[in-house]
Amino acid sequence: MNKERPKGExxxxxxxxxxxxxxxxxxxxxxxxxxxxxxxxxxxxxxxKHERAAFGEHRALEKLGVPIEGLGDGFSWRSRDLEKSAELARAGWQRAAAAIASGDWDLVVLDEVTYPLRFGWIPVTEVVETLRARPRHVHVVLTGRDAPAQLVALADTVTEMKKIKHAYDAGVPAQKGMEH
Amino acid sequence: MNKERPKGExxxxxxxxxxxxxxxxxxxxxxxxxxxxxxxxxxxxxxxKHERAAFGEHRALEKLGVPIEGLGDGFSWRSRDLEKSAELARAGWQRAAAAIASGDWDLVVLDEVTYPLRFGWIPVTEVVETLRARPRHVHVVLTGRDAPAQLVALADTVTEMKKIKHAYDAGVPAQKGMEH
Structure with missing residues (x-):
């Protein structure tokens, strides 16, 4: 054990x-x-995710009393109204930022937040500032491909989930209860 | 959409x-x-994990009625009785294999199973055979570093969780509710 590591912080x-x-x-x-x-x-x-999304996790989390909110419009690459998607993302980010700043939540998950960041819908600097200014006890988890470098630099722990193989590539369709 | 992909299988x-x-x-x-x-x-x-382990996930899963069993002796690299650890792993594997074969469980998680495989405590071929012979509806998730090649070959989906950075390396101790 490294004696210099702080204990129980x-x-x-x-x-x-x-x-x-x-x-x-x-x-x-x-x-x-x-x-x-x-x-x-x-x-x-x-x-x-769409605000009315009801995947497996939504049903389970509801039972556990964990608030889970879809902030998007079920955006897909075929979406015809990108400006609407961008507006939804910005409004959603305001809600998430307020939840982080409030200190009322010990853990805030920003699922798939890297996409609106990459699309330029939410400024990375704004997210970084909100994370820096958050109450000390608040954990924040951010997910999504291609996390911006500023976010990686700020984070305590970063894991890259690397695809080695995927069932879908072998012709197996997405399985209910496992992938959605 | 690729029309050759089976739908809803x-x-x-x-x-x-x-x-x-x-x-x-x-x-x-x-x-x-x-x-x-x-x-x-x-x-x-x-x-x-030790059979009496009580991390955050154990408490939450208990409430949800999901059986979670520690099969080890809280093995660490400083363990003095490796033969006992090996016996526990083999006995645990028998229990897990029976659960998979029974078809009573839609999803069986074999958490950190790669370690006893790597140590040679459980034969990889036995695990591969059990997975091949399992009832068709049963999902199995296996976790742990250095998954054996035979396992990767058999699996439908494989993700490598790659460490980019970790809080512990920066001197931040493991946080309750996040890492245990």
């Missing part, structure tokens, strides 16, 4: 799950489960 | 979360949450 972490592999959102959900078990209050914002 | 997947980064166990826990939301029956075996 309690402080919120910034975690980033990025990369092209599976497991980014599910790892964030697993953290929510772990946090719940410790009596923490988690809250989830999903930037690319 | 329902079958159990083998998923592997490997690599040296954070998020392997939590991604498996997230899948459990998602599966629960779809009314599936998940069950978790943890090969390196």
């Amino acid at each position: 309690r402080r919120g972490l910034v975690l980033v799950y990025t990369g092209d592999g599976k497991g980014k959102t599910t790892a964030a959900l697993g953290l929510v489960l772990r946090a719940l078990g410790r009596g923490f209050r988690p809250r989830i914002f999903q930037f690319m | 329902r079958r159990g997947l083998v998923l592997v979360y490997t690599g040296d980064g954070k998020g392997k166990t939590t991604a498996a826990l997230g899948l459990v949450l998602r599966a629960l939301g779809r009314g599936f029956r998940p069950r978790i075996f943890q090969f390196m």
